[in-house]
Amino acid sequence: MWWGSAGFVIGTILGSFVKVLADRSLNNRSFWGRSYCPKCKHQLHWYDLIPIVSYINLTGRCRYCNKKIGSEYILVEVVMGVLVGFLFWQSSSNFQFSILNFQSILNFQFSIFLLELVLKTFFVVILLALFITDFKKMLIPDRIIIPSIVLGIIANLLLVFLKTGYLYFYLSQNIIGKFLLPPHSDYFRRHALMIAEPFLYSVVLAMAIGGFFLSLIIITKGRGMGGGDVKLGIFLGLMLGFPQAVLAMVLAFIIGAVFSIFLILLKKKRWGQIIAFGPFLVLGSFITLFWGNQILEWYLHILLPAT
Template sequence: MWGSAGFIVGVVLGSLVKALADRSLGMKSFWGRSYCPSCKAGLRWYDLFPIFSYIFLNGKCRYCKKKIPLEYPITEIILGILIAYLFTQTQFSLISIPDLILKIFFIVILVVLFITDFKKMFIPDRIVIPAIIISLISLVAITVYKIGYLYFYLSQSPIGRKLLPPYSDYFQRHALAAAEPLYLGILMGLLIGGFFLSLIIITRGKGMGGGDVKLGAFIGLMLGFPQALFAVVLSFLTGAIFSIILIIAGKKHFGQTIPFGPFLVLGSLIMLFWGNQIMDWYLKLGV
């Protein structure tokens, strides 16, 4: 039930993701109506149903009959699956909904940057910089909301009031815990962004770019500690394995650059969805 609702939300966001990625790559404005990339005919509302329009139009533009690239329905389906999975993992409550919205935002931005970096090795500033600012503001707002909610909840009952200062430090301890994603996120964002920046300076810009620094800072902010560190390790591992496969297959030679952003995105999505399981497993290794 929540899964299907998530899928519908996801496919709608999928067409937004594709539009943001295309417009970033084409240096076009984010505003204005969607149009066919071949004949530039403005699309009508009935052309814009994710997946369904593609199926009903038989994969062709209504106006010029050119094939609509498969990237469109594929992006929509991928977003549909990701958001459906996110919904099935979520316990819906007053306190979890702001977190859920922020996670959806995180996924949308990650997939946009995956597409732009994968296709053109480009991480657009006009996506990643507003994303960092919005997530920082959201984390502050969510923290204030959670602490305010806790205070309000406790102040409603005589027993709750006993847990408020000056009677007890219960409220302070829980408020500090609620602020953890905010301060650990800022710390991780600075750490990962700074680490990537130092890699650029040491390697004189080979293999990593300024876009990766900003994407790293965004991921650190959103995933926090220790998930963000795991995401970075995972992306270095998958990136290395993928490079070796490409070299063995003769598609690339040693030292040739491949975009790092897609691996950062994959590592982050893995940690977003399975971070707890991976950390449990890691702790059981006893290291």
């Protein structure tokens, strides 16, 4: 439980970061530099920037000009706290397992656990920032999505190296294992390939999703989607892999369709009018990140009831 609470606290801090990413992209401001009040431009101190606490303490107003600073700040902090808290809570059994085998911070199992958790948290940060920018201004900024794709590739590669390194280390530690290493056997090489396989699948899938969105843009002459959705599709293909990314896409289309029908019925939108697709991709990805494996298992049970 404390592990989930730790996730909540980390999430609220990251929430302020998400808000900075989204706001500064939309206002074309540098990501660097200290925060200031959008109304009076007074520079903010650390005690003005404590997630949730500062907002409640100052009753949603700026300490210096007393103007309202908008509930979006606390909303993003709370949402991020819940999302990351949930992520940590879900990982707690893995956490206990890796702690059980903990010898040093350089321990392979713990490093793999930590990197996987950091990668998922990073995914949540970027997704929520893009949700905000696309929802508010129908924009998926290049300065967020392109570095994220690059970072995603590097981190996933690192994970493959760590896991292969762990396998090598594990085998070299015992007498029988030594005979599974080259040049005695091709066991290690085969298993190293098996570790790398999901990453290769996710790269191929990422390109397939990007290509699919690109063809949709060409067919609909850019009325349904934009170039930002192509890059977001590549990013989530890379981060979720196969078959989870496919599930995220299917969910995005279903949620998007239901939501559009509602808007048309409520006469908020007309048929054929454009709404941003990014937020649905983000929602589909969140559901997949948290419950993807359960949904896929359930779906396979319907397809193959005997097994």
